[in-house]
Amino acid sequence: MTDTILTALALLGLALALLPAVLVAVNLAVLRRPKPEADPGLVSILIPARNEAGNIEATVRAALASTLVPVEVIVGDDHSTDATPEIVRAIGDPRLRLVAVPSLPEGWTGKNHACFHMADLARGPHLLFIDADVRLAPEGAASLAAQARRTGAALVSGVPRQDLGTPGEMLTVPMIDFLLLGYLPVPLMRRLPDPSLGAACGQLILMEADAYAATGGHGGIRTSLHDGVRLPRLFRAAGYRTDLVAASPLATCRMYRGFAQAWAGFSKNAHEGMATPRALPVWTLLLGCGQVLPSLLVLAGLLGLVPTDALIPAAASLALSLATRAAITLAVRAPLATIPLHPIAVAVALAIQWNVLLRRERAGAATWKGRSYPVSGV
Template sequence: MRVWEVGWLGAQVAVGAIAAVNLATAPRLPRARPRRRPRVSLLVPARNERAHLRRHLPTWQRQRGAAVEILVLDDGSTDGTLALVAHAARRDPRLRVLTGAPLPPGWVGKNWACAQLARAARGEWLVFVDADVAAAPMALARTLAAAERWGADVVTALPRNVGPWPVRAVTTAVAQLPLLLALPLALVPRRPEPSLAAGNGQWFAWRREAYEAVGGHAAVAGEVLEDVALARRAKRAGRRLLVVLAPDDLRVRAYSTLRAAWQGFMKNLYPLLGGRPWAFAMLWLLVATAELGPWLALPRPSAAAAVLVQLLVRGAAFVALGQPPWLALVYPAAVAWGLAAAASSAAAHARRAVRWKDRPVPARAR
């Protein structure tokens, strides 16, 4: 067996070991209510999100077991977002609609919207949620119960991706599986190292005092991956961070088509893979070699063994994230799609041609 064949198989076994530990020990939202009911502000930045809000706003209004206010900030929408939320607010005193101020230079739009929401919020806990997330009735209460159980100042969750199966395959494989395959989630609340930090802005709960102590979104104004940056700041400030799996309580429809997913990942993948040319190139080649190499070397016995381990591990990880195990069969195609999107993301960042929600992404965010 050649050295590179041993490397393939060894890499898959090592990743499988981390995944097995995660599948057995990763924190999940407890089936419990918090012992106390702090006031919670559910904070929703919205720019042209009318379609998502029609489906998901009612799920936030049905939250039980927590004293909640819901703030939606309309960030210059042109699709009727403001009218939809204003109409709902007239029938629900817990719901407030805000109109966003003009975007200052150097800010990413979402970060500016979240900063304004935090200033207007009254809660002891600030829960940032994307408009494309639907929440089960006890999701908020269980998030607070998780914070109590683990003594966390910050709780971030991985929802179940929903939508057409090709979109679920790529979004889960590219955005969620790497956490289960590389980051020991049970250690995140126990260890102080920023390298053991992860954040997901789709559902990001902060004790207000901790949020203000790390500087809030103003401290990451120009960051594309503001959730990861904030999570690392929390670690550096000595705050306890918790990452939970929540496929039963939270569902996200981030993209409806592969084309929309491509556009979204164009913004994120280059900074996610290092954000610098050499770091990006090394990580890109590492992922391509480790994840696709065994498939290209079939039917060598060592490659077949590596592929078998990969399928078993990815199938179990897909199930843990609320997906069917058969998505593991299209995992190589999803990885290839992700690598192509990452290369396109790098090219767009190099040309300073990155746009999101009809706005250019500021250079500092790149």
């Protein structure tokens, strides 16, 4: 009976490893770097900044180095207590404005409030929101604006190339690309208007100013900590098209520095992602059985604890899982070390989500950048 159960589990793992493998193959074929084109329309590059002294100068200078399109850069200083505003002032470019974000009103999260305030001051028809740790490539802004114009999409986003400086970051950050490419059918997203198919990366989002104003933009998701999920769904619900592109050539980002910071960062918006009583068991089945279980069965098989009938599909599942990770790794130019770490990375991602879900009632709040937000309001 035990051998039968193990064989059934191995076959289930193979089926669940096949799903993201197929979707990754399809998505990598259709997701391309958008071709940059000259555009006379001003791109307003908007950067919310709260205590970003270590990042802000390089981010602003990269944005100002944009080519093919005219740009203005607005940095919203969100009550920084470090040297962030002084660093921005010292850059001294006439295309750069430093604005003070007003005090945070009740019912808003900090980033949404800062972005909404900057958008109200922007002059361009294209609003490009980037995080303070994102470095735009010279043609990044022009590429995103060109994609919006060519496709008629009111929102265009993509995942920047992630700079992974420590093993802890390699165990956490690569899940962004894996979940997006492995479980979102991009061709259907482009064909169907269903809001649930909307997806973006909050690090890099270009929105058309008219659509932003019509939908309320960040004001329409003011309580959210997960703009990458909520903004495209807001736009699609209002009848606007959204799109994704291969953005690793367009920008780079060092999201977190070390495992502890990454754990805290991904925990912040887990309430609006997987960490719900309805969603997390499904994701645990999909990810746990398809990406983690095969490696455990193969390890047990090497110790003589798994019959051949189970070991063969388990080994095939593991090979398929690692090949899927390898294809993503090469496409997004991630470190090769993320390939063998993949099963552990998936297990860590599930641990983060379950930790958030199980402590949700006790914590009652999500904390980020020194601010706490009620979970019920997220």
